[in-house]
Amino acid sequence: MKGKDRILVAVDTPDLGRARELVQGLTGRVGGFKIGLEMFISHGPAFVREVLDGGGKVFLDLKLHDIPNTVAGAAGAAARYGVSFLTVHALGGPEMIRRGVVAAGAAAEAEGLPAPTVLAVTILTSHDDDELHKVGIDKSCGDAVLQLASMACAAGAGGAVCSPLEVAGVRERFPQGALVVPGIRPASAAADDQSRIATPARAVSSGADYLVIGRPITRSNNPADAAAAIAGEIDG
Numbered sequence: 001m002k003g004k005d006r007i008l009v010a011v012d013t014p015d016l017g018r019a020r021e022l023v024q025g026l027t028g029r030v031g032g033f034k035i036g037l038e039m040f041i042s043h044g045p046a047f048v049r050e051v052l053d054g055g056g057k058v059f060l061d062l063k064l065h066d067i068p069n070t071v072a073g074a075a076g077a078a079a080r081y082g083v084s085f086l087t088v089h090a091l092g093g094p095e096m097i098r099r100g101v102v103a104a105g106a107a108a109e110a111e112g113l114p115a116p117t118v119l120a121v122t123i124l125t126s127h128d129d130d131e132l133h134k135v136g137i138d139k140s141c142g143d144a145v146l147q148l149a150s151m152a153c154a155a156g157a158g159g160a161v162c163s164p165l166e167v168a169g170v171r172e173r174f175p176q177g178a179l180v181v182p183g184i185r186p187a188s189a190a191a192d193d194q195s196r197i198a199t200p201a202r203a204v205s206s207g208a209d210y211l212v213i214g215r216p217i218t219r220s221n222n223p224a225d226a227a228a229a230i231a232g233e234i235d236g
Helices: 016-026 037-053 068-079 094-110 129-134 141-154 167-173 200-206 223-235
Strands: 007-010 032-035 058-064 085-089 117-121 159-161 178-181 210-213
Touching (some): 016 223, 032 037, 058 068, 068 085, 068 094, 085 094, 094 141, 117 141, 117 178, 129 141, 141 159, 167 200, 200 223
Parallel strands (some): 159 178
């Protein structure tokens, strides 16, 4: 896979004009676009369809986490858009993950679409060990990620979302899964609010398939050039 195809650009803005500008300028230059809660709540399915109609691939990052029946319904609805990736939160448990995967596959098949890859989000990259302990998880981030990844794999998830620091261990537990890694920062970029980060090249060499990259591209004066530089770093 070429470096550019591994990049999923995070379109995390409620500004529709800016979002359109980013998508139009980067379609074909990156692997796809992450649409998360802020953008989805602001502009909903219409923006998802707009990206897809323009030839972009969509990683719909809603981190679904509810009772299994509710997640199944939501996953089925999301699959009908034709997105490539959809996230559920691994902390929802194996039955929730399983129901989401089954529902997404059935809904996509009914529409004549490829099934989205359902990714289990493990531990957010904004968390560190102290943060986990405050919410009652008496494990290190690394141990919690590996436990959740193993559980998600057994439940039928198509892959996982984890920080670059855990990707090598998750790859061992998910040998055939798609591993999507946020917390990516080129060497020249600031960490911002991420705690567990790595460079693009390091993440890919550790086993990542796709890299979620936001501010180093979206806040650049020239997003296309920034994306190309990161792709070159990966390929190199």
